[in-house]
Amino acid sequence: MSKKALYLLGILLTIFLGTVLYNSLCATCCAEEEIVEETMVIEEPVAATMNPFLVNDSNGDLNINVNDNINFKVSGISILQPVSQKVENGIDSLKRYLGAYPLKTLKITGYYTSDEINNSAFPNLGLARANAVKNYFVSKGMSSRQIDTFGELNDTLVPDQDDVFYGPEAYEIVTREEGDESHLEGLTLIAEDIKANPLVLYFDTAESSINLSTEQREKVAKISRYLDKVDGAAITIVGHTDNTGNAESNMVLGQKRADFAKSYFIRNHIPESKITTISKGQTEPIADNTTDEGKAQNRRTIVTLN
Known part of the structure; x- marks a missing residue:
């Protein structure tokens, strides 16, 4: 080549x-x-939900629309303070309106999401939040007999970067007819049920919280409703012990357990003024104190309606 x-x-x-x-x-x-x-x-962050303090009466002349609301932390049941002055002014207008129209009822629906942790005594965080708002309104002069509370799952709620929900609640005005007492239906049944089957708590006084079953949470909700709607209604919390130690020290221990339960209910928006605590110590056992199982049953705290 x-x-x-x-x-x-x-x-x-x-x-x-x-x-x-x-x-x-x-x-x-x-x-x-x-x-x-x-x-x-x-991805762009999703904007936090901002629900206004909105209360309208389709059968009246109430129209409150405030670009702010009562707010809560994620998984929280305590109102974040301070509440804005604009919301306070709206609450004052609502109080005057309900006072002028005793046949009007305010429905408060508290919202919660499926991602939140419910450490309250209520069946869900929404109902716990609604009761927190109800108690706040009562502290401003509204009658609890004109307020009904509800809880509802709402996964559209988005907190802000500080884990704050802005207005996880909704309000509605309902008008009942003169002589209609259907709103009180079931209260007698609630009283009979709680007195026959009181709420029984088993816990160590060293614990900072009480873990309730679904059935127990439902009873707390019923007790709360009864206290709101019946004049003079109250609960009594009775502390019991097993027979370990002497009778005098067990009477003190039973009182400590009852007082611990009281503080728990206060944190869960049951008014302190409606709670009485006493101790029975080791005087009323319901099981055999010679066995560990029996002693565990006797170490109890009972909550019932007066």
Whole structure:
């Protein structure tokens, strides 16, 4: 083969290898660019839910619309303070309106999300929040007999970056007819049920919380409703012990357990003025104190309606 042919062949080979290397390197670079572009995609944060303090009466002239509300922390049942002056003014208007129209009832629906943890004594955080708002309104002069509370799951709620829910509640005015007492239906049944089957708590006084079953939470909700609707209604919390130790020290221990339960209910929006505590110590066992199982049953705190 001549030198000229070899020279031309070398040029062609160089061009071919250059093309192959270029395509290979280009594909790698493009792939890396695509990966970089994909990793640079940042989703916009979802805006926090901002529910106004909105209370309207379709059968009257009440129209409150405040661009603020009563707020709570995620998984919280305590109202965040301070409440804005605009909301306070709206509450004052609502109080005057309900006072002028005793046949009007305010329905408060508290919202909660499925991601929250319910450490309250109520069946759900929404009902606990509604009761917190109810108690706040009562402290401002409203009658608890004109307020009904409810809880509702609402997974559309979005907290802000500080885990605050802005207005996880809704309000509605309902008007009943003169002589209609259907709103009080069931109160007698509640009283009979709680007195026949009181709420029984088993816990160590060293614990900072009480874990309630679903059935127990339902009883707390019933007790709260009864206390709101019946004049003079109250609860008594009785502390009991087993027979370990002497009778005098057990009477003190029973009182400590009753007082601990009282503080728990106060934190869960049961008014302190409606709670009485006493101790029976070891005087009323319900099981055999010679067995561990029996002693555990006797170490109890009972909550019932007066």
